[in-house]
Structure formats: structure tokens, C-alpha cells
Amino acid sequence: MTAPDFPAAPAPLSFGGTPRIYPMRLYGDPVLRRKARPLSPGDTLQVPGFAPQTVREVADTMLETMFEERGVGLAAPQIGLPVRLFVAVEYADDEEENEGQDKPLRSRVLREYVMLNPVVKALDKKKDRSYQEGCLSIPGIYEDGVPRMRRVSVSYTDLGGQPRTLEAEDYLARVFQHEADHLDGKLFLDHLPAVVTEDHRRELLKIQQASKNFLSHLAHWNSTAHLRENL
Template identity: 40%
Template sequence: MQLRVTQYGEPVLRQAGKKVEVFDEELRNLVSDMIETMYAEEGVGLAAQQVNKALMVFVMDVSHLPGEELDYQLDGLRQPIDLIMPMALVNPEVEVLPGKKVFGEEGCLSFPNIRGDVPRAEAVKVDFQDINGKPHTLVCSGWVARVVQHELDHLHGRLFIDLMDKRQLRTLDSKIKRLKQNSRKALME
């Protein structure tokens, strides 16, 4: 079932997620609904906060991004991307790997029509559980690492606008304020 995507200005986007303790049908249904919503919204990732749940869960599917930009290993293997996507990451913990920060343009389903350059670590290692509670490790760089970091930020109540250069953010200020006002007004109705 497609879920409503929360918009900037809704308090849940600033809430840190609670650790998932129970791996049951309710979690599997939530993840399934999140994946359906991500596809319907044409996103590459979606965090639980973006569907009004303050939990440590996000989903992603980067399989349609250009192959040369997909650098990853899941549990020490580089499996075909179509076999591992979409992927649900439950209770993820990230470690930034040695390397530089790289800038890249990002958007967010909770910020329609707002995009900006964001610095991210070039490579990360993320330990997580799947929807059955089984532990996994994903080591990635490039766009995969960018998506992981963007979604992980959501799980901690951080947003991509928090990382943007202040000058760039000022150019988007009126759009962001309008979105926040519209979101709050919609919540009051």
C-alpha cells in the first residue's frame, strides 16, 4: 500500500528513530509499503520518518543508477545489483571510511522540487539487520554511499538542507519556507 510522504515542516522528520526490537509481520508490511511508496514517488531511498514512523529503518533501490557509479559489497561479495535491490536496512550503524568528502546534488521526497549540493563521505561501511533480524555489512562508495548517508541522516532527524552551504541555502530559502508553511497548514486541516 502506498503511504503518504511527510513533507518538510512535519515534526517527525526531526525525530530520531527508535531501534527496531521486533522483527515481525508488522515490520515486513511497513517495509513493503515503504518500497511501494519509494517506487511510486520515483525515489532511490525512503526513511521511516518520511512515512510518519520514527524508527531506525530505511529502504533503497539504486539499481537503475549508472553501473559505473555503483561501488558496493554486501557481506564481502559484489552480487548483481538486481539480486540485492530493493534493500531494507534496519538499525543501521555507519562508519565513515578513510577518504575525502565529495559534493553531489541531492533531492529529497520530503522536499519536492528542492535540490542542492551536499558534502558526503566518499565511502562508508554500514552494519545493519534485514527484515528478519539477520546481520549484514554493506561497504560502498559513490552514489550508493550517498544514498545510505542521506537516508541514515533521516533516521537521526537530520535533513540534507542541514548540510548545504549557507549561501546556497539562502537561494532556496523562500521555497523552503513556503513548503514548511504549507506542510504545517495541511497538518492543521
């Protein structure tokens, strides 16, 4: 998830080895519509196009990717990995609008969250529509009125394999719900009337084309990598 005051910057497109950040999967990519599978802290994961990593290494790189994209949350399907994992952060609010926008986002972090197999439950079923919402996989599109539960509890497994439960409300609750949606193949536009998506049709077509280009580049890299392995 991205926030309106943190405009996203495109990640560089490169594959191979251990990445500093991951390329972002964009609207139109089939992985964003798949239901993600559960995982364990001891699993070895392989983001398409990169070397295998531990869950902790993937989570750390996801956080770096999220900071690079100036987001507040990132789910594993958004990097092409259909597992039930997301990261999120709380940032310190600046006293004045736009103050500190040039500072590294890490300097504004109050708390980081890494959640494996999260389950979100309503503590207050009354829906809140008061925040604008955006998504790192749908860059440049923001909408008001996305209905989210105002208060939730989230049960999850941490990186140490321990079960945890926490409560969140207002904006943080929205972030957790947004990221959990990604694990079930849902996007924030799905919660709005179809006319909203239609209003963004031109922008979404451009994003879909960028997604197709990315997948073509990844397929080409995979094929050449296979050839190199057989030399």
C-alpha cells in the first residue's frame, strides 16, 4: 500500500543474484489475482528472477523495496511470490505538511511489522471510508471511499515462529486489511463501484502494458539463464 504523500518511484529492472530491492509486480499480472499459500519461517523462498533466500532475507528485502517505493506496506504477491507474507510500517507524522519529505523513510519509522499467515478479524464492523487509498502495484491511482473495518485484530506468525496477535485501528487497520487482501488476490479497486475502475481505464491499460513488458523481460531472462546453465 502507498500513501498519497509518499509518491512511488519505479524500481530498476534487473534480475539475478541477491537483489537489494525487488521489481514491483503491476496491475494485470496474474500473480496479483492468485490466492497465496501458507508458509513457515524456515522455508526457503525464491522470488522469480532471483536466487533463493530465507524468509527473513525476503522480508528484509521487501522492507527495503517498500522504502524505495515510498510505501507503507508490501505483500509477497507484489514481488511475484504467492505466499502469505506481508510487511508494513508505522511512520512518525510530521508536525507540518510536507516537512521531512526528503528525509529517508527509515528515519521516520516507528515500528516495522513482518507477518506470516496473517488472519484479520473485525473488532468493530462499522466501515470507515475516510482515508484515501493507493497501491504500489497500481502506481499513480488513488481513491477515497474504500470501505475498511475501523478496528481489527491480526493473528500471525513472526519470523521466530512465534504466534502473535495485535490490535489496530484507523489507518494502520486499513494498511493491514489492504495487505491481507493481496494474499487473497484482491486489490483495493475491487472494493469500489465498477465505474471507478472504468474512470481509470486509460491509466490502467498503460499499467497493464508495463506489466506485460516486465513479464516478457522476465521470461527472456529465464530462458537465457537456462541456456547459460547448460553451456
